[in-house]
Amino acid sequence: DNGLPTERRVQNYYGVRCEPSLPYDPDFTAPEPMVKKGERPVQNVSRRNFIELCELLTAEDEKAFEQTWRHLGLSVDWSRTYTTIGRHAQRVSQRAFLRLLAKGEAYQAEAPTLWDVGFRTAVAQAELEDREHAGAWHRISFHRHDGQPVHIETTRPELLPACVALIAHPDDERYQGLFGQTVTSPVFGVEVPVVAHPAAEMERGAGIAMCCTFGDLTDVQWWRELKLPTRTIVGRDGRILAEPPAGLDGEQGRKAYAELAGATVHTARERVVGMLRESGDLDGEPKKTVRPVKFYEKGDKPLEIVSSRQWFIRSIAHQDDMLRRGEELRWHPAYMKARYDDWVRGLNGDWLVSRQRFFGVPFPVWYPVDSAGEPAYESPILPGEDQLPVDPSSDTPPGYTEDQRGKPGGFVGDPDIMDTWATSSLTPQIACGWEEDPELFAQTFPMDLRPQAHDIIRTWLFATVLRAQLENDSLPWYHAALSGWILDPDRKKMSKSKGNVVTPLALLEQFSPDAVRYWAANGRPGTDTAFDQGQMKIGRRLATKLLNASKFALSFPEPAAGAEITEALDYAMLSALDVVIGQTTEALEAFEYTSALERIERFFWFFCDDYLELIKQRAYDEDGGAATQSARLALRKALSSLQRLFAPFLPYCTEEAWSWWHTGSVHTAGWPTADNAAGGDRGEVITLASTAISAIRKAKSDAKRSMRSPVESVRIQGPAAQLEALTSIGGDLRAAGNVEALEFAADGEELRIEVQLAEV
RNA sequence: GGGCGCAUAGCUCAGCGGUAGAGCACCUCCCUUACAAGGAGGUGGUCGCAGGUUCGAUCCCUGCUGCGCCCACCA
DSSP, X not given: OOSHHHHHHHXXXXXXXXXXXXXXXXXXXXXXXXXXXXXXXXXXXXXXXXXXXXXXXXXXXXXXXXXXXXXXXXXXXXXXXXXXXXXXXXXXXXXXXXXXXXXXXXXXXXXXXXXXXXXXXXXXXXXXXXXXXXXXXXXXXXXXXXXXXXEXXXXXXXXXXXXXXXXXXXXXXXXXXXXXXXXXXXXXXXEEEEEEOTTSOTTSTXXXXXXXXXXXXXXXXXXXXXTOOOOOXXXXXXXXXXXXXXXXXXXXXXXXXXXXXXXXXXXXXXXXXXXHHHHXXXXXXXXXXXXXXXXXXXXXXXXXXXXXXXXXXXXXXXXXXXXXXXXXXXXXXXGGHHHHHHHHHTOOSXXXXXESOSSSOBOOOEEEBOTTSOBOTTSOBOOOGGGOSOOTTTSOOTTOOGGGBTSTTSEEEOOOEEOHHHHHTTHHHHHXXXXXXXXXHHHHSSEEEEEEEGGGIIIIIHHHHHHHHHHHSSOXXXXXXXXXXXXXXXXXXXXXXXXXOOOHHHHHHHHOHHHHHHHHHXXXXXXXXXXXXXXXXXXXXXXXXXXXXXXXXXXXXXXXTTOOOOSHHXXXXXXXXXXXXXXXXXXXXXXXXXXXXXXXXXXXXXXXXXIHHHHHHHHHOTTOTHHHHHHHHHXXXXXXXXXXXXXXXXXXXXXXXXXXXXXXXXXXXXXXOSOSSOSOOOHHHHHHHHHHHHHHHHHHHHTTOOTTSXXXXXXXXXXXXXXXXXXXXXXXXXXXXXXXXXEEEEOSSSOEEEEEEOOO
16 A cells, blocks of 8 residues: 555556645646556646545555455455555554654664665665666776876776775785875876775776775775765766765866766766766776666666665664574475575665655654754654654644744654555554554464565565564564465566566456465465466366255255264265365364365365265165165265365355355354264275276276166175175165176285176 | 575376376267266376485485576675
8 A cells, every 4th residue: 555666556547746845736636547658748746645646546456456355255354454554554653663763773874875766765675686787897097196097997987976995905916005095086086095995806807996985885885984985976866966076176077077967877977988988098998798786676777875864673683583583483384484584694784664755654753943944853853652643744743833844943844754564564563453452462463374475575574573573572473374476377477567467356257266266275385386277277167066066965855863874885985084174174274275175175076976976876765764864964964074174265166055055154164073974984995985986987988888888797806804895885886887796706915806898 | 606495297286215196188988867167987207317325215315407586796
């Protein structure tokens, strides 16, 4: 409900852009959705109008999502929904933030920050990704006082005016004589020191690097550790700032800088290269290269590093606690824990939670404005918890009046919003009624399970564990179940840019939710699953089969009150079912839902293909007496368990079939227990039954006869124990195979079945 | 560069010390009183490669190869 994707969607959908300087227009109405991109000029709207458009569109999207989830048969309490942008979530999020602030776990700092120039916001470490990006190595001459050149190599020549030092490794023989001296940058004529630092790599490029404020995170490290000056030239819009930085004082340098002012980074690069070429300081031609560059995962331009004031939540200080929590948490599958550990150990800074965006939970903070009109960031004004949620851009802080906003001696609201994860990380607190419903909270927190995909371990999962640690000194849940992704049929990740996304609603219509769930359940925890319509067809067939089998089993009169299981095959089937119930229950408790489904399914096909066929005649028999009663009772017992076993996977067909003979819902019926056969496993009986009936069928199939065709005799040889078992189900075998004579002969260790078909 | 996972039938995947399994696909057959949007039967594999442990390895160990993912590196 909040975050950059929503903002981008609103921008594209309505063709608008948020312009915070515009006043709110109460008469503003939502523009017609754009049919195609760029069909009309982008309209600037005020922040509040923009947020209203976001709310409008997310409300529509929520309906679509709920429809999909309901259609899919998601079993949740629909009376307890919330939105992460709603008042309740905002209140929880702001309260948790204020608590962190009071404990010193949240703080603000002015620091170089990774910045997306497209979205114009800071981004966090967890939201970075590397992408291959084309560039070129430029070999550039700096100048010593004696006129000798010092060559550096850079892929970002446009940052030349932001250069604050040259850096080489302290052990590098080539530059020993230069350390402590200064050199002059080409074109811009700025004198910069040559400094030694171990992070410089001798083998890379020329072995000596140009440190700029800021080209990359190594620059930030050097700048911080070597206390270098700041010469910022890239603005938050990704363009070269209008004014040259301090230190770029020479007339020629300023003239050159003027040529760059206002240009994009890309254009500035071309211009600087032109200037270098003209001055003779470009050594050779640029050499094309492709190297990984940091991007915001949702952005389309490389990140810049700009200095700005941001809010952070401490995480580095809690690394050990986080690792310990990772140990306590039960991971499904267990190996996914490695990603978490890897992430926690690799944290290189505190969590940056402020975003310079609009549609999100605002920071509940104002600042006094001093007599010179400057905000005093070091002494924020905070609301009481009972006032939450607040929007500092429209609510007035305690002790002030609205007409003091932005005035000297007055106040300003913090303009930033929180990162989406800063609120989503409180999912358990929001849902469990933290600080608002103590009884519910006591019953539900920590929660049992976090189900999520593995790609957001470093964001959602990590942040949730961190917040529960900081706020509740506990895990947020006991188990984490990591699902894989749905891949397209070529096993590529589905993504909008590739255009290979399949939305679920059409599938639900085409194959039925049961079929789609059947396919999805075949994706084991942690394993990616290729999109496979074939599996959905099988799921659909399974659901149909369950309906048909239920119809058949229920077509017989209800067994009499005193009916008992008297026949060996019925007893054996029920005892096998008991085993399956036990295994399935165990698998589900271990989060092995795929194994659970496999076991139920395997039994169910035996039940349909062999058992039903074998007892059919006996169940039909009007004068069958106890044997018929036994079959009819066994059918109902088995059906009751099977419908409940399948219910979590195939909620619709099971509910339908259950309704044919029960009043309540199958989904609130008790989970089946392994007591259908009242103890004792006669599994070998059904194995032998299947073997025998298969042999009879094979004989008919080989002879290209119908399955109903009569059999003159079946002669079974083998060990006495097996023959005894087979004898006990002889009546069913004869009826199902249409067998005239069934003979047994104890002989040898191996079971042999000879089938003599009747003459045609 | 570090880590994790995967490699088994044409395809999708189970199995994991004791003679290789399922479904799909393919082939053959069957309108049979739950089901033809069905059903029955069948063909098909030196379980990635090389070593080791073991009486015995698809399974355990080591190395290699290939694929995927996560992280790091970004002068």
